[in-house]
Amino acid sequence: MFAKEMAKQSLPLLLLCGLGAIVTGCILSLMNTPNLDDNLFLKIPGLIIVIPAIIAMRGNISTAFGSRLGSAYHLGVIDADNLWNKELIQNILGSFVLSLLMSIFIGILAYITSFILGVFPNPFLIISIVLIAGVISGIILSFMTIGVIYLVFKRGYDPDNITGPALATFGDIITISCILGSIFLLEGLI
Amino acid sequence: MIYNWKKIVRNGLPILTFAVLIEIFAGSILQNNQEIIVLLPIFLISIPVINSVGGNIGSVLGARLASGLHVGYITAKANDKKMHENLLTAIIIGVFTYTLLAIIIYYGALFANLNKGIELKEFVGIFVSTGFLLICLVAISSVLAAFISFKKGLDPDDMVAPVVTTVGDVLGITFLFLMISVFGVGI
Numbered sequence: 001m002f003a004k005e006m007a008k009q010s011l012p013l014l015l016l017c018g019l020g021a022i023v024t025g026c027i028l029s030l031m032n033t034p035n036l037d038d039n040l041f042l043k044i045p046g047l048i049i050v051i052p053a054i055i056a057m058r059g060n061i062s063t064a065f066g067s068r069l070g071s072a073y074h075l076g077v078i079d080a081d082n083l084w085n086k087e088l089i090q091n092i093l094g095s096f097v098l099s100l101l102m103s104i105f106i107g108i109l110a111y112i113t114s115f116i117l118g119v120f121p122n123p124f125l126i127i128s129i130v131l132i133a134g135v136i137s138g139i140i141l142s143f144m145t146i147g148v149i150y151l152v153f154k155r156g157y158d159p160d161n162i163t164g165p166a167l168a169t170f171g172d173i174i175t176i177s178c179i180l181g182s183i184f185l186l187e188g189l190i
Numbered sequence: 191m192i193y194n195w196k197k198i199v200r201n202g203l204p205i206l207t208f209a210v211l212i213e214i215f216a217g218s219i220l221q222n223n224q225e226i227i228v229l230l231p232i233f234l235i236s237i238p239v240i241n242s243v244g245g246n247i248g249s250v251l252g253a254r255l256a257s258g259l260h261v262g263y264i265t266a267k268a269n270d271k272k273m274h275e276n277l278l279t280a281i282i283i284g285v286f287t288y289t290l291l292a293i294i295i296y297y298g299a300l301f302a303n304l305n306k307g308i309e310l311k312e313f314v315g316i317f318v319s320t321g322f323l324l325i326c327l328v329a330i331s332s333v334l335a336a337f338i339s340f341k342k343g344l345d346p347d348d349m350v351a352p353v354v355t356t357v358g359d360v361l362g363i364t365f366l367f368l369m370i371s372v373f374g375v376g377i
Binding site for chain 1: 194198202207209211213231249250294304
């Protein structure tokens with residue numbers, strides 16, 4: 001009984017998130033080309049160390065943002081007609097500052113860890129990649145969260161059920177794309 | 191005004207610092223196994239999938255336990271029957287999902303020519319056994335995180351998801367490389 005209900009409600013979402021994660025994995029494998037001269041993980045020492053950290057940071061910050069907006073909706077502070085207000089701006093600002101601080105922290109930590117593991121990254125390059133990817137993905141995801149929340153409000157769904165998995169899955173894809181983008185932006189430094 | 195950006199930053203920093211420190215450790219495991227990743231690119235595609243499913247199942251389980259504890263139909267004891275039922279369901283759903291996704295990844299990788307050096311049955315074997323180990327450990331840490339935070343008077347809804355996804359990422363990567371060496375692929 002009980003098991004059936006859990007399977008019926010969570011299995012479709014689980015499979016959907018799994019398919020989203022395959023997209024993330026495919027973008028990751030664009031960096032990991034079989035042609036070793038183009039393999040970004042070999043070209044940029046330390047890059048692979050930051051990948052799990054930056055994905056986790058993005059996931060944590062944006063799902064917390066989504067769940068705060070969900071609570072704000074239940075408290076009656078925001079709704080579809082009154083979305084762009086002071087409460088929302090404070091939330092965006094808070095998430096943005098967190099992304100900025102944590103990106104710098106991840107960059108420095110990755111640099112130190114690489115030394116311990118015997119690979120020697122360019123500190124400026126690795127910190128810049130994390131910072132640019134962290135900040136840009138943060139901005140994109142903030143707007144996406146607002147978009148998702150707006151649609152959820154308009155349709156009258158409970159934001160608590162939808163924003164978490166939706167943001168986690170899209171967040172991973174966007175974050176990895178932003179890492180790839182910031183590498184191309186900084187290509188001259190490699 | 192109920193939200194203030196400084197308060198959001200202050201509340202977010204401790205759990206984020208914890209998560210980032212553990213995830214850098216996960217990244218170090220990847221760095222140490224870089225040769226396998228370059229040799230068998232299919233496993234890099236698999237890592238986000240293994241971790242996403244593990245984290246999702248752990249979070250769903252944690253949220254269900256949290257609701258049960260709040261309402262009172264689950265008690266924070268090791269022999270609670272409802273808790274066991276939830277755990278078993280999570281493991282069965284997990285193994286089913288992992289098997290299905292492993293087959294999808296293998297045939298998808300076939301098109302991109304990324305599956306060299308490994309057969310379907312080896313890949314599914316490694317993927318599903320990694321997933322099984324991960325779900326068992328994630329389910330147990332989800333139960334522990336829910337029960338301990340509930341007993342300490344903290345809200346399990348705030349605690350379980352970050353703890354479980356972070357612990358799950360490290361364990362997922364560890365178990366994957368463990369299973370690759372158990373199956374003796376890529377040596």
